[in-house]
Amino acid sequence: MAKTQARISRRDQVADAALRVLGESGSRGLTHRAVDAAAGVPEGTTSNYFRTRSSLLEAALALHVELDTPPEAALTGIADLELSDAEALELMMVTIVRLLESANRSMLKARYELVLESSRHPELHETFEPARERFVGLAEALLSARGCAQPRKHAKQLVVVMDGVLLDAVLGAATALDRDEIRDLLARQLESC
Numbered sequence: 422m423a424k425t426q427a428r429i430s431r432r433d434q435v436a437d438a439a440l441r442v443l444g445e446s447g448s449r450g451l452t453h454r455a456v457d458a459a460a461g462v463p464e465g466t467t468s469n470y471f472r473t474r475s476s477l478l479e480a481a482l483a484l485h486v487e488l489d490t491p492p493e494a495a496l497t498g499i500a501d502l503e504l505s506d507a508e509a510l511e512l513m514m515v516t517i518v519r520l521l522e523s524a525n526r527s528m529l530k531a532r533y534e535l536v537l538e539s540s541r542h543p544e545l546h547e548t549f550e551p552a553r554e555r556f557v558g559l560a561e562a563l564l565s566a567r568g569c570a571q572p573r574k575h576a577k578q579l580v581v582v583m584d585g586v587l588l589d590a591v592l593g594a595a596t597a598l599d600r601d602e603i604r605d606l607l608a609r610q611l612e613s614c
Contacts, residue, residue: 432470432480435460439467439481443534444527451477451534475542482535482545486552489532499562506611509567513607517583518600521590529591556580569614582610 429437438460442451453467456477460466471477504512520529539545560583561576569575586606589597598606 431462431466433484435462435467435470436480436484438462439471439477440485440531441527443481444529444531447530448534448538451481453477475544478535478538478542478545479548481531482539482548485528485532485535486548489528490552490555499559499566502566504563504567506567506608509563509611510604510608512563513579513583514600514604517586517603517607520587526591529587533588533591553580564611564614567611567614571614575610575614578613579607579610582606 435456438456439451442455442459446455451474453471453474454464456467457464467477471480499512519525535545535549539549557573557576557580560579561572564572564575564579586598586603
C-alpha cells in the first residue's frame with residue numbers, strides 16, 4: 422500500500438499508516454497512537470501532522486483517492502478503443518481480480534471504512550464523490566467502447582454491481598461469488614447494455 426516513491430514524506434508515511442490501520446482495525450481502531458505505531462514513528466508524530474481525527478481521515482481518504490482512482494489517461498485510452506463484449510468483460514475481470522488479491526484486501530477494507538465515514542462527514546464526501554465519478558467515467562468509457570447505447574446509465578449500474586461484488590468478497594461470507602460466478606454476473610450486466 423505504500424507509495425511507490427523513492428522517498429516518502431513523513432506526512433505521506435503517516436497517511437499511509439492511517440490507511441493500513443483502517444484496513445486492519447477498522448474505523449474504531451483509527452487513533453493517533455495506533456497510526457504512530459503502524460507508521461513506526463515516535464508517539465505524537467501523527468498529531469503533529471493531523472491534529473484531529475477528522476483531519477487524519479481526510480488525509481487517509483486523499484491518499485486512497487490518489488492511489489486507487491484511475492488516471493484521466495485511462496479514460497481517454499479506453500474511450501478510443503473498440504471493444505468486443507469478451508474484451509470488455511476481460512478488462513472488468515482483471516480489475517476485480519486485482520482488487521480481490523490478498524495484497525489489496527486491506528486497501529479494499531480501508532475503502533469501505535472511508536465510504537462509511539464519508540456518508541457521515543460532508544467534508545469527506547466532497548473528496549469521495551469526484552473519485553467515485555471517475556470510476557463511473559471509466560465504466561462509461563468501457564461501455565462506450567463496446568457500443569453501449571446508454572453508457573452513462575449502464576455505467577452507474579455497473580459500478581454498483583462491482584462494488585457489491587467487492588463488498589461481498591470482503592465480508593468473506595460462504596455465499597461470496599467465485600470467479601466464474603463473478604464473470605457470469607458481469608457478462609449479464611454487459612448483455613443488458
